[in-house]
Amino acid sequence: MIRYDFTGRVAVVTGAGGGMGLEIATLILEAGGRVVMIDLKPEPADLPGDPDQRLYAQGDLTDAAFVTETINHAAERFGRIDYLANVAGVILFGKDVSLLDIDLDVWDRVFDITLKSMVHTARAAVPHMKAAGGGAMVHFSTVQCLRGDPAPQDAYSTSKAGVGALSRSLAMQLATDGIRSNTIYPGPSQTPMQDRWDSADKVDAVADVIPLGRVGTAKDMANAALFLLSDNAGYITGIDLVVDGGLLLR
Ligand SMILES: NC(=O)c1ccc[n+]([C@@H]2O[C@H](COP(=O)([O-])OP(=O)(O)OC[C@H]3O[C@@H](n4cnc5c(N)ncnc54)[C@H](O)[C@@H]3O)[C@@H](O)[C@H]2O)c1
Numbered sequence: 001m002i003r004y005d006f007t008g009r010v011a012v013v014t015g016a017g018g019g020m021g022l023e024i025a026t027l028i029l030e031a032g033g034r035v036v037m038i039d040l041k042p043e044p045a046d047l048p049g050d051p052d053q054r055l056y057a058q059g060d061l062t063d064a065a066f067v068t069e070t071i072n073h074a075a076e077r078f079g080r081i082d083y084l085a086n087v088a089g090v091i092l093f094g095k096d097v098s099l100l101d102i103d104l105d106v107w108d109r110v111f112d113i114t115l116k117s118m119v120h121t122a123r124a125a126v127p128h129m130k131a132a133g134g135g136a137m138v139h140f141s142t143v144q145c146l147r148g149d150p151a152p153q154d155a156y157s158t159s160k161a162g163v164g165a166l167s168r169s170l171a172m173q174l175a176t177d178g179i180r181s182n183t184i185y186p187g188p189s190q191t192p193m194q195d196r197w198d199s200a201d202k203v204d205a206v207a208d209v210i211p212l213g214r215v216g217t218a219k220d221m222a223n224a225a226l227f228l229l230s231d232n233a234g235y236i237t238g239i240d241l242v243v244d245g246g247l248l249l250r
Helices: 019-030 064-078 104-131 154-177 200-207 218-229
Strands: 010-014 034-039 054-058 083-086 135-140 179-186 240-243
Touching: 010 019, 010 064, 010 104, 019 034, 019 083, 019 218, 034 064, 054 064, 064 104, 083 104, 083 218, 104 135, 104 154, 104 179, 135 154, 135 218, 154 179, 179 218, 218 240
Parallel strands: 010 034, 010 083, 034 054, 083 135, 135 179, 179 240
Antiparallel strands: none
């Protein structure tokens, strides 16, 4: 197991109220870092570390003013911002369908949450990262945007493809400021997002098509995110990292 030391570093993590975002925030807190946690959900119980290490902001990432105020307030309180993990996302099961049939309000809502929120967080965080002398970002896409799907969720997969494009653009624009930007493409993973897998049989059916023989976990994704944020990945920027147990090999 890699042991990280994030002492003195400050991370903004979106979607930190559950699933992968909560796992990333937890690992950074355990490694001595301070974390600004943003989510619609209330603050989870039993977070590790000292309460002074964290700032929990319950609110909507589609609200640019809320995002900017939260990140500016965190920078004032903690003195710096070093990392940004854009983890929040939604699948509106049953509503997010083919572009030929989708309600355009659903299309816009998915884009606002998944892609435009990344614009809000990056615009707010980058000036503080520059002031800190550099930093790192990791953004969450999905393997779904890298292949076709017989049951399309077109708003989700198209907005997630945009996440990768914006990440590479940020990587190019900010390299000379010492700010890295990378994207993780998770495969199917057991988190609150997939609470429709409500039996072992349903989980096993998904696992059956994954070469490594199991669905992903929040920890699998957090491990990848922590590496990309850490100084160990100091020469890695603009990459697309697939973390899917080999699913795309099929
Ligand atoms: N779980 C999977 O199978 C899977 C697969 C591929 C990609 N992903 C992606 O990984 C990321 C993390 O997913 P997860 O599985 O942890 O999902 P999750 O649903 O468990 O967590 C996502 C969090 O984002 C928050 N959120 C959603 N909309 C928000 C908003 N407008 N403002 C603030 N917070 C908001 C939710 O409240 C939730 O806590 C997402 O971007 C998701 O699209 C997940």
